[in-house]
Amino acid sequence: MAAVDQPNIAVVVVPFPAQGHLNQLLHLSRLIAAYNIPVHVITTTTHGRQANTRIPLSLSTNIHFHHHPTPHFPSPPPDPTAATKFPTQLIPAFQSAMHLRQPFNDLLSTLTPLVKRVVVIFDYLMGPVVQDVILYANVEAYMFSCCSAFAGFWYYHEAGGGAPLDEELAGILKELPTNEDCYSMEGYQFIASTDVSCKKFSAGTIFDASRVIEGKYIDLIEQVDYQDTQKLWALGPFNPVEITSDPNPKRHILFDWLEKQAPDSVLYISFGTTTSISNEQIQEIALGLQESKQKFIWVLRDADKGDIFECEIRKIELPGGFKEQVGEHGLVVVDWVPQLEILGHRATGGFMSHCGWNSCMESVTMGVPVAAWPMHSDQPRNAMLLTKVLNVGMYVRDWTQRKELVSLKVVKEVVTRLMVSDEGVEMRKRAAELGDRVRRSMMDGGIARVELDSFVAHVSR
Template identity: 30%
Template structure:
């Protein structure tokens, strides 16, 4: 075989799941391949395509990156037009409808792929049927699930030892002793397992992380226990480097970037606590009230993102007092910025004034914080977030726990336990009031931030992985052609 085939660009399809935590990182990965001159198509629905269009870098990758849309079945699942993403839902009913709608996307996507076969498909593990599609076409398929590899190792070990009943337990067989203070909801584990089993049939797992954060020991553990290959290509947040791209993956921010930046520019280095629980965690008013009391009692400056209150800017004083202490906004107008809705998170986390991130430990948020060297105050809610918390606190020592112990299947709805204002105040002060522990956590967080930036640069671990993966894919394609 002559060497010409090796120079021919690859044709790659990316199929992201319709939720920000899945879509943002996978599409950032897609731009990586496009930036190397490969022909990349992201398959999604019309409203999600509009969002993505704004976040595609205007560099040379644009000429190699295309969006293909398939219709979203709004009518079939009784959803109003325009709700095509889990982040657009505000209640469990619509969340379930969007989930149902995504299962109906199979025929139009399959149809397009069969008519225009690529060299490789990279699909979210929430589309397990892509396995069968790729096998029929005899092309490689790579899976993506938006988790850290550490979390997957923990999930597999918990499954193996059936550790679902006790509230606190240690996870056996892992390179570190990991002590959990809540057990995963059975329904979540039952839903995840078949998806992870199908994922293991793929040619490999694409991970939005870098080797140094998950750790060589967990990569070895994963590959040894599953026989599956993991490719660390992240952090995705460092792939979109320019200010325009940082402004956040196309979502309309509830506060202007200029307003946010000028507020942060007026603050001292490391003086602001950024509070955000992602787009799929919605707390009841009584929990929001405890957050407000806790942050106020700590005396520290803050930016607080409250998606629960999006579109309720004109609520009455009576309504407001259900979630904010009387006079809270007036007393904290210099100290605090409340954002109702979506915030330009990458821009905020990369600002020197931010000294801590109170987070739900969603993987995107976690890896963004790490990328910018920001220590975390951890408050997991659902999904695999309780595992991520342990990677942050017990394994890498770059955060403190608020003490959340209620693990739910979804981020909406009433909760049995409330995290108290005292716990919130103590956790904030532990990280923000100085002292040896806080300084040590800050130093480690900065070191991981430096490692993250090196990973995506030429010669870094993620950069090398990308080059090797592209070479492997070319070899697979050229063997098929010869």
């Protein structure tokens, strides 16, 4: 990695408080800080604490956190029976983050006299917080788009942008999941409230995307929307691509079990931080896993509340005798786990996932095929990218069946197909090959490393 000596710039990162958004920009902060560039991350006090609990970056002396209190906000529990799975319970927390506008301006006022240029990287939903960047002559802002380039391209297309579709794209369009039920009405209203025409004060857009994975769609977005002075930067994967052995005695106890399992024999199951599943569906998943007789680690947590440190947590019931029946075949975990390390373990051979973009990038990076079960937002389109375009995944439940209960029979069938069928073995080979190409792209001289070097050189010019 090319280091920048004694940089005359500072980078200010403004993440959105949802965990999936936080995760991506904190990992990007780590990548930029490795170039000997100081990075300042501004968050609310609540979400700064959440970030440091789950993704500790304090070991980097180049990353500085600025936590600011905001007015108290309600933190209702998620509704596991809601017809639309969008995490409406988080909206008060999202709204509270808009109070960072003044602290953000105060930080810019402190930094701008000290360096030649302040580079602001902000989540597109934080536009209202950073809109005053135009008041500072030596501030340059870059908008971060948290979705896949595949999903982003189709959003652009639906908004009326772009050239006629080629035969491949026309075929995809026929099967493209709709946006129906992807967002609650409150979710749509909140997103609309953050629209401050970010591109008017952005010098470009950053995607957590890799040209190895989504080159065609990155090129298409550039053709549609980046013909003038603005530039699209595909700097992904942001997440680490190499997992080193962790000597920490506090390493999660699940690794004691995982170390004893055969290569590619364990299915990892997690539906992310914003999905709450009904008790009825949990029963079906549990019984399907039990009948499949496959090894598994199931992260059975409820969706986040706005403040994850509030004590009341839903008690999730498993079928009677489930743990006894499963025995040493599986683990049910109810706390936060190091997902990337689990996916990177030799014993992990499949991932049942909601297909949030973080999880998709992590599974592809680690070469693990996916049993796709999209829940909301961009997830249905991410699932299509994995299953229909990259062919490194299979559906548990297609988006057209989103209102149906997934039976234990279907769970058993999909788990068996992914883990032990010839189809699953071939899919695992394709996933491993794609993961290898992605990891090599992040090495010196690789396409992703070159683009990251180019971005750092550009903002440091």
